[in-house]
Amino acid sequence: xxxxxxxxxxxxxxxxxxxxxxxxxxxxxxxxxxxxxxxxxxxxxxxxxxxxxxxxxxxxxxxxxxxxxxxxxxxxxxxxxxxxxxxxxxxxxxxxxxxxxxxxxxxxxxxxxxxx
Numbered sequence: 001x002x003x004x005x006x007x008x009x010x011x012x013x014x015x016x017x018x019x020x021x022x023x024x025x026x027x028x029x030x031x032x033x034x035x036x037x038x039x040x041x042x043x044x045x046x047x048x049x050x051x052x053x054x055x056x057x058x059x060x061x062x063x064x065x066x067x068x069x070x071x072x073x074x075x076x077x078x079x080x081x082x083x084x085x086x087x088x089x090x091x092x093x094x095x096x097x098x099x100x101x102x103x104x105x106x107x108x109x110x111x112x113x114x115x116x
Contacts, residue, residue, distance in 0.1 A: 004047070005047065005048045006047050006048055006049070007039065007047065007048050007049040007050060007051045008048060008049075008050050008051070008065075008067075009050075009051045009052075009053060010050060010051070010052050010053070010107065011052075011053060011054075011055040011059075012052045012053065012054065012055065012105055013054070013055065013056075013058065013105060014054075014105070015037070015038045015052035015053060015054050016033055016038050016052075017104070018038075018052050018103065018104060018105050019033070019038035019039070019040050019050070019052040020038075021084065021085065021103060021104055022040060022050060022052075022103065023040040024084065025069075025081060025084060025086075025103075026040070026042075026069075027042075028040040028041055028042055028050070029041060029042070029043060029044060031044055031049065035054070036053065036054065037051055037052070037053055038051070038052045039051045039052075040052075058105075058106075059105060059106045059107060062091050062108060063107055063108045066107070066108050066109050066110065067109040067110075068098070068109070068110045068111075068112055069109065069110065069111050069112065070111075070112045070113075070114070070115065071111065071112075071114070072114060073114070074098075074099065074111055074112065074113050074114065077111055078099050078101065078111050081101055081111065082101070085103075085104045086101040086102060086103055086104070087101065087102050088100070088101060088102075089101065089102045089108055091108055097112070097113050098110045098111060098112045098113065099111045
């Protein structure tokens with residue numbers, strides 16, 4: 001017996017705002033938007049989704065799990081995400097081939113270079 005990856009859950013101060021931000025960043029759809037849970041997916045019938053749930057506390061330390069994005073054009077994608085409200089962060093990555101950004105609530109994620 002195996003499991004199927006259904007979703008990734010993200011704690012958020014403002015789940016609706018953060019879910020809509022990630023939906024725009026990833027080209028996903030908002031599947032449900034309720035006060036206790038907001039879910040986004042690539043399409044209504046596709047998983048895994050990302051579920052955003054409310055919490056009352058702010059994020060304090062570096063994420064132990066994060067999303068890696070691999071766009072066709074790293075530089076253009078970093079610029080687009082920063083224009084949307086992401087910010088550059090230093091998590092001790094030194095001189096690497098990817099860019100570390102944080103979403104509007106401070107959750108780190110990486111934007112990788114193109115494969116090839």
